[in-house]
Amino acid sequence: MHVLTRRLPIRRLLVRPRTRAAAVFVGALAAFAIPGFAAAQEGTEVLDDLAAAIDTGWLMLAAILVFFMQAGFALVESGFVRSKNVVNILMKNVLDACFGGLVYFAVGYGLAYGVSSASTSFFGAGNFFLTDFTDYPTWFFQFVFAATAATIVSGAMAERTRFGAYILYTIAITALIYPIVTHWVWDGSGWLTAFTDDPIGDNGFVDFAGSTVVHSVGGWAALVGAIMVGPRLGKYTADGRVNPIVGHSMPLGTLGVLVLWLGWYGFNAGSTLGLTGGFAAIAARVAVTTTLAAAAGATVSMLISWVRYGKSDLSLSLNGVLGGLVAITAGTATVEPWAAVIIGGIGGGVIVFGVELLDRLKIDDPVGAVPVHLFNGIWGTLAVGLFTTQGYMGDAYGVETASYGLFMGGGVNMLLVQLLGVASVAAWAVGTSVVLFGLIKLTVGLRVTEAEELSGLDVGEHGMESYPEFTGGRDPFSGYSGGAPAPAGAPAMATQPVPNPAPRPQQG
Secondary structure: OOOOOOOOOOOOOOOOHHHHHHHHHHHHHHHHHHHHHHHHHHHHHHHHHHHHHHHHHHHHHHHHHHHHHHHHHHHHHHHHOOHHHHHHHHHHHHHHHHHHHHHHHHHHHHHHHOOOOOOOOOOOOOOHHHOOOOOHHHHHHHHHHHHHHHHHHHHHOOOOEOHHHHHHHHHHHHHHHHHHHHHHHHOOOOOOOOOOOOOOOOOOOOOOOOHHHHHHHHHHHHHHHHHHHOOOOOOEOOOOOEOOOOOOOHHHHHHHHHHHHHHHHHHHHHHHOOOOOOHHHHHHHHHHHHHHHHHHHHHHHHHHHHHHHOOOOHHHHHHHHHHHHHHHHOOOOOOOHHHHHHHHHHHHHHHHHHHHHHHHOOOOOOOOHHHHHHHHHHHHHHHHHHHOOHHHHHHHHOOOOOOOOHHHOOOOHHHHHHHHHHHHHHHHHHHHHHHHHHHHHHOOOOEOOHHHHHHOHHHHHHOOOOOOOOOOOOOOOOEOHHHOEOOOOOOOOOOOOOOOOOOOOOOO
């Protein structure tokens, strides 16, 4: 947002003959004033250019931080799965960005923000393949959000989903499912948007950085995908027991969560879209609420797990960080810091009880993507209608409103609109995901064979292993893993890794 300086016309001075001396004096003043006006005009243009550069630089920096979250997701998910499936997870996270970038360029951005005579309140219909479009910082920023929504599903369906099926899903969510919701909420012509003079309700649907637009959309798709692909072999037994299948590297998982936490400052604070015009102060407050919610989420999830299970669980604490971050994302600019602690803390509890709920329903989610992104996406979106303050709503959205958080004295109107938004997005995301995964299941197939699942998707889908020295693959330099010399009479060294001779027993 820039303040445009109005350029006032210089009025012509009418000079009478009998006031010649005065005219000379006035003319002399004008001779000095005109260059001064020109210099002021030039100075204003320089300031406008500087303000635009600051806002663009901030947007680019935020987008780069959000893109770095792809590395965080890759680390978290690879740490939370078994070593025989790490290559598969890494491939998915890399290609989310690659395929997602291409289809968002071709179709996704046009459906989300495209402008043409065919555009409606439900979808955009212009700027496909970025035709007639030059706002490249905005495209880049919006693309990294789309990539984030797509990658959420990979963890929930990990260790048993066909790689080709997942690629088809990535294309569909980035090209269609996510962009339509984006248009509804964040485009100025969307039917749910708060960025219009005539919003639904008093304020429209408020989701500052994407608890619903990004995380719930990915979370709903993750839930549908996890149900339709089914649980991993051995996860649930006929007598009702739940067998823990622990990940192979908690250090990788921990590092991934910290990378995601860092990237979330681009996600939330970067959603101011600029720093000038008072938005720097909002971005700073957003960074504070983001920090407090993450800290509260981890603390509460750790304490609950300690009380319920007798041990403080690292994986639940890590997901508590992410749950707090997802929960605060919708209201990060409109709530007080103390409210962020409450929102994030409840998000930490949602993680623990959400994991238990999925196990009771026999829905296998290896990394906890559904409790983190879906359950906390819903909670965080509804929390906007409970804790939003009137003043912060005005700061962030530039409106004076009588409807704000229910607990802050603003009535129930805002909460009802938030409920409407959650329900509408749920209907769209679930409906399209059921159709998508159903078609994939009927055509190319959704799940790998039992033999591939037992040996690991790394070998079955990609022909390689993440840790060949430790998982049975041969070392081309020594003949066998670990560098030990090959025994006498051993066969020639294999040029390709070989699968494990037998599945490992369940851990935990």
